[in-house]
């Protein structure tokens with residue numbers, strides 16, 4: 001058990017406990033954040049609390065690409081300037097942010113919300129593959145770019161999807177090597193990510 005070196009009230013302890021559950025926030029950081037919020041102007045704390053509540057209440061998944069959105073369909077799916085013939089498959093919504101940031105890709109996306117991982121018990125039914133196949137069927141999509149992470153799980157997922165999509169007569173490409181094995185797209189630098197998408201190859 002993590003012990004707080006400073007005795008605190010139940011209310012403060014509760015806040016520390018909750019902050020400690022966030023990724024990358026250890027007990028020390030949780031404590032620092034809690035005391036920071038305690039001293040912060042009331043407005044700042046309230047805005048943070050409201051932002052947390054509305055991100056849970058107001059966001060939903062886009063019915064087309066399954067990205068997180070306030071309005072359905074999302075801004076990307078609604079944008080007619082985007083190339084409707086390409087769909088880039090990513091594991092998580094954050095990966096779209098990384099790819100949009102480099103401004104190289106102008107097609108559409110599909111979010112799987114995970115990757116196949118037998119060791120963690122994530123099977124083909126647990127990620128959003130069915131929705132992808134339904135979407136591709138009879139669509140005008142002529143290229144699917146597999147942008148799953150270059151990890152064991154990402155490669156397994158790419159391989160599986162390629163076997164399902166190639167028979168549909170759709171070109172299947174994979175991000176170019178250059179992203180080091182084990183990296184997550186979301187943490188790749190812009191130059192590497194730009195090279196990876198521009199240099200994508202038949203899979």
Ligand SMILES: [Zn+2]
Nearest residue numbers: 062065074077
């Ligand atoms: Zn969408």
